[in-house]
Amino acid sequence: MSENLEGAQLIQNNAQPQFRRVLVNLVRSGFPSLCIIFQLFRLVSLVMFSIFVVDCTLYHDSTSVDCTNFTVYNTLPCDPYCWKTVWLSCSISTSIVGICLLNRTLLPELRPVGNKAILKCLIRKPYFWSLNTIIVLVVLYDVLIMAQNENAKIYVECLVILSKLCTVYLLYQLNFTSLPAGKRIFDLFPEVLIALRCPFSSWTIFASS
Numbered sequence: 001m002s003e004n005l006e007g008a009q010l011i012q013n014n015a016q017p018q019f020r021r022v023l024v025n026l027v028r029s030g031f032p033s034l035c036i037i038f039q040l041f042r043l044v045s046l047v048m049f050s051i052f053v054v055d056c057t058l059y060h061d062s063t064s065v066d067c068t069n070f071t072v073y074n075t076l077p078c079d080p081y082c083w084k085t086v087w088l089s090c091s092i093s094t095s096i097v098g099i100c101l102l103n104r105t106l107l108p109e110l111r112p113v114g115n116k117a118i119l120k121c122l123i124r125k126p127y128f129w130s131l132n133t134i135i136v137l138v139v140l141y142d143v144l145i146m147a148q149n150e151n152a153k154i155y156v157e158c159l160v161i162l163s164k165l166c167t168v169y170l171l172y173q174l175n176f177t178s179l180p181a182g183k184r185i186f187d188l189f190p191e192v193l194i195a196l197r198c199p200f201s202s203w204t205i206f207a208s209s
Helices: 002-059 080-101 115-122 126-148 154-174 190-206
Strands: none
Touching (some): 002 080, 126 154
C-alpha cells in the first residue's frame, strides 16, 4: 500500500514540471503576437490621449485633470477621459504582466537572482533613493491636484498614481534582467514585452497630472 502511495506521489511530482513546461510553451507560442496587438492598441490610446493633453495645454490653458472645452474629436462612447483611462489601464496591465513574468521560477534565464538579493543591492545605490524621492514628490503633487480640483475624476487620477508606481517597480526589475547570450528577441517571449514597453515608460511616469 505504501509503495502504491509513493508511486502515485512520484507520478504527481513528475507531472507538475511537465505541466509547467507545457503551459510555458503554450503561452510562449502565442504571447508575441498577443503582445504586439495589445501594444498597438496601447499606442492608439496613447495617441488619442496625447492629442487631448496637447490641445488642453496649448489652447485651453488647462490640464488633462480639468479640461472641459476639448472638441478635437468625439469618439462615442469613449470620451477623452475614457481614452486616458484606457491608456493608463494598458500601461498598468503591461507593468503587472512584466513584473509577474520576471521571476526565477518561470524564467530563470532572465532572472539569476531573487527579489531579496535585488533589494539588498538597490538600497546601496544612490539612484534608488533619488528616484524614490522623485516619485514620492510626484505622487504628492497628484494628490494635491485631486484635493484642490473639484472637477478631477478621482478614479482616473488614482490610476495615474498606480501607473507611476508600477512603472518604477518594473524599471527596478528590468535593471536586473538580461538576455542570455545567443538568444534572439523572440526566443524568450517576455523580451517582446520589454522591447515594446521601454519607449513609452517615460509617458507613464510623467504624463498628465
